[in-house]
Amino acid sequence: MSQDVQLIIDHEMEALTALPPLSSLPREAREKLLADCQLIFYPRGSHVAHPDLDRSSRSLLILKQGSIALHMPDTHAGGHVGEPEAVLPPGTLFGTEWVLGQRAPAYIYVAQEDSFCWELGAEALAQMQALPDMWRWMMEESWHNLEQLRERQTRDREARYLAEQVLCLPLGSLFQRAPLTVAPTQTAREVLELMNQEKIGSVVAVEQGRPVGIVTETDLVRRALSEDQGASKLVSDIMTPRPICLNATHTLAEAAMEMTSRGIRHVPVIDDEGMLLGMVSERDIFIRQRAGFGTLSAPIEQAESVEALAPIVSTIREAGKGMYLQGMGAVQLTNLISSLNDRVGERILDLAVEAAPPPGTYCWMAFGSEGRMEQTFSTDQDNGLIFIPTSPEKQEEERQHYLNFADRVNVALDHVGFPLCKGNIMARNPEWCLTLDEWKQRFTRWIQSPTPEALLNGSIFFDFRALHGDESLAEVLRDHLFKLSQDNTIFLHMMAKNALTVAPPLGKLSRFNTDKSKTVDLKTQGVRLFVDIARIYALRHGVRATNTIQRLRLGGQKLKRNQKLIEADIAAFEFIQSIRMGGQLLAKPDHDANRMDPYGLNELDQRVLQESFRQAQLLQERLRLDFRV
Numbered sequence: 001m002s003q004d005v006q007l008i009i010d011h012e013m014e015a016l017t018a019l020p021p022l023s024s025l026p027r028e029a030r031e032k033l034l035a036d037c038q039l040i041f042y043p044r045g046s047h048v049a050h051p052d053l054d055r056s057s058r059s060l061l062i063l064k065q066g067s068i069a070l071h072m073p074d075t076h077a078g079g080h081v082g083e084p085e086a087v088l089p090p091g092t093l094f095g096t097e098w099v100l101g102q103r104a105p106a107y108i109y110v111a112q113e114d115s116f117c118w119e120l121g122a123e124a125l126a127q128m129q130a131l132p133d134m135w136r137w138m139m140e141e142s143w144h145n146l147e148q149l150r151e152r153q154t155r156d157r158e159a160r161y162l163a164e165q166v167l168c169l170p171l172g173s174l175f176q177r178a179p180l181t182v183a184p185t186q187t188a189r190e191v192l193e194l195m196n197q198e199k200i201g202s203v204v205a206v207e208q209g210r211p212v213g214i215v216t217e218t219d220l221v222r223r224a225l226s227e228d229q230g231a232s233k234l235v236s237d238i239m240t241p242r243p244i245c246l247n248a249t250h251t252l253a254e255a256a257m258e259m260t261s262r263g264i265r266h267v268p269v270i271d272d273e274g275m276l277l278g279m280v281s282e283r284d285i286f287i288r289q290r291a292g293f294g295t296l297s298a299p300i301e302q303a304e305s306v307e308a309l310a311p312i313v314s315t316i317r318e319a320g321k322g323m324y325l326q327g328m329g330a331v332q333l334t335n336l337i338s339s340l341n342d343r344v345g346e347r348i349l350d351l352a353v354e355a356a357p358p359p360g361t362y363c364w365m366a367f368g369s370e371g372r373m374e375q376t377f378s379t380d381q382d383n384g385l386i387f388i389p390t391s392p393e394k395q396e397e398e399r400q401h402y403l404n405f406a407d408r409v410n411v412a413l414d415h416v417g418f419p420l421c422k423g424n425i426m427a428r429n430p431e432w433c434l435t436l437d438e439w440k441q442r443f444t445r446w447i448q449s450p451t452p453e454a455l456l457n458g459s460i461f462f463d464f465r466a467l468h469g470d471e472s473l474a475e476v477l478r479d480h481l482f483k484l485s486q487d488n489t490i491f492l493h494m495m496a497k498n499a500l501t502v503a504p505p506l507g508k509l510s511r512f513n514t515d516k517s518k519t520v521d522l523k524t525q526g527v528r529l530f531v532d533i534a535r536i537y538a539l540r541h542g543v544r545a546t547n548t549i550q551r552l553r554l555g556g557q558k559l560k561r562n563q564k565l566i567e568a569d570i571a572a573f574e575f576i577q578s579i580r581m582g583g584q585l586l587a588k589p590d591h592d593a594n595r596m597d598p599y600g601l602n603e604l605d606q607r608v609l610q611e612s613f614r615q616a617q618l619l620q621e622r623l624r625l626d627f628r629v
Contacts, residue, residue: 036124042111049109059119060095063088066115070107087112171255171269172248175278181206184236191215191235202266205239209275211268213239245270248277253332256285300343306412309344313417316340317377321585330578331549338373342467348412349468358405359398362387363466363473367425371463373547377584378593380419381410384432386439386473403433425460436473440480447484450494458495462535463546478544485539492540496627499532500620504613511610512598522580523594529616530573533623548573572615575608
């Protein structure tokens with residue numbers, strides 16, 4: 001045997017026997033197995049197996065390279081129908097149904113791309129059957145793996161349905177009839193009669209088919225009917241002028257985000273020429289979300305134990321991944337994931353309260369990405385607890401009760417899929433299970449003495465949000481935080497200085513400045529740049545929102561920042577977050593899920609990512625000027 005042939009055999013053997021339990025076979029047995037195998041090439045689109053193929057030509061196969069799609073046969077057309085039922089990845093063994101079962105394949109096996117398969121001959125098959133471990137592996141690979149693929153395909157279809165039919169539903173598809181409108185010259189009485197007749201709560205004022213204002217029941221009560229002779233007022237006097245409009249191609253999720261960020265309840269929908277198509281309301285969104293997310297949220301509310309919640313969390317993540325792959329925006333998806341995770345946390349807290357009710361008033365708080373409603377596919381716990389002791393004498397006794405309560409909740413969250421925080425930022429830690437006065441003292445100390453540790457704590461704990469219990473405790477703490485931060489310019493200056501220690505990874509001679517691993521950290525060098533700056537301006541101007549998008553928009557308006565620049569800030573943040581989430585889906589278990597090779601992106605995405613980093617750079621320049629850093 002020539003040296004070249006031996007090298008080829010060694011290479012093929014190494015690849016083939018990487019599959020357990022083949023790797024445990026003695027070398028002689030592996031060589032014998034490989035000697036009775038041949039490598040078969042299947043061009044893209046060709047049939048690997050088909051119910052009508054001759055039985056004598058069917059062999060046991062292991063996919064080495066490429067992918068094989070399983071399609072249901074179309075008995076009428078002689079081909080296959082629809083999307084594949086499953087897709088086999090490299091390393092999959094298949095064919096036992098026709099080799100061992102002596103029956104025709106149930107599916108049409110089609111090469112989705114140019115693919116290579118090892119074909120096992122009779123001697124190799126006999127050798128595998130003679131070994132119990134090998135035989136067990138064959139059965140598990142051929143049946144269990146296929147079942148898992150079918151289940152995954154079912155979850156993907158459900159996720160695609162949710163994404164397409166609910167969150168990604170275009171607004172233009174919602175309207176079944178022409179919108180009800182009024183003219184600016186009509187009276188409040190006429191508007192009221194129309195609303196009563198049609199049983200609606202708002203109408204759009206239009207001129208030449210284009211929206212110029214909105215009149216709601218609230219407008220009628222506050223601006224017309226509360227005054228004498230107010231019913232004769234004109235629409236132009238009581239309407240909200242120049243309403244925020246969305247295009248028909250915008251999604252339901254985008255409408256929800258717009259309403260939330262701007263504090264409005266109705267959004268007119270227009271076509272490309274600005275003509276009114278209809279109006280979407282908060283109620284429209286709620287009805288569709290309730291119908292669409294019932295399959296995800298209902299089981300959470302119905303769960304009677306922590307054990308019942310674990311598979312639900314797994315389903316949420318799988319559905320989220322499917323929605324991302326179907327094109328859902330990163331902001332909408334992180335908001336959705338955070339919302340569903342909130343419900344899981346609330347249910348666990350409810351169960352813990354039922355088992356051992358706390359002795360008094362408390363509030364469970366979420367920090368970090370959960371506090372900002374920006375959780376991605378990879379997240380751990382960041383939480384704390386505020387409590388009000390029933391008396392000073394019982395404070396420490398009750399603290400221990402709350403610590404035990406928090407420990408049960410933290411352990412339960414870990415059990416269902418939210419790992420314990422490596423930095424121990426959890427309510428079961430006595431450092432973060434404090435009375436309201438103690439939390440105020442902690443915040444005061446950090447702001448009045450802005451050490452590096454205090455600045456780090458601020459970047460985590462100042463993004464807090466009430467999750468369970470008495471929410472007013474969190475809002476009292478927020479009022480305290482705003483008063484402290486707005487009166488302390490040194491603290492904000494130090495936070496700004498700290499935020500500028502990390503620069504966007506823009507290269508001087510190339511697009512990106514990568515490290516030795518040829519990657520960039522999209523969390524630290526990308527997402528964090530926007531999160532930190534948005535937080536600083538929120539503290540400076542008293543913006544109560546914790547979400548970064550809302551902070552960028554509301555804080556930017558307080559700054560009198562150009563609206564186009566605000567939208568560019570938001571678009572850049574969204575894009576980097578989207579690329580980051582895509583990287584998390586592809587990351588290997590032993591790799592940092594936030595690191596990625598930017599040059600692995602396509603040409604267009606590279607350019608957009610580069611411009612997104614430049615937008616972060618512009619935002620940093622604004623911060624540098626405002627705080628003279």
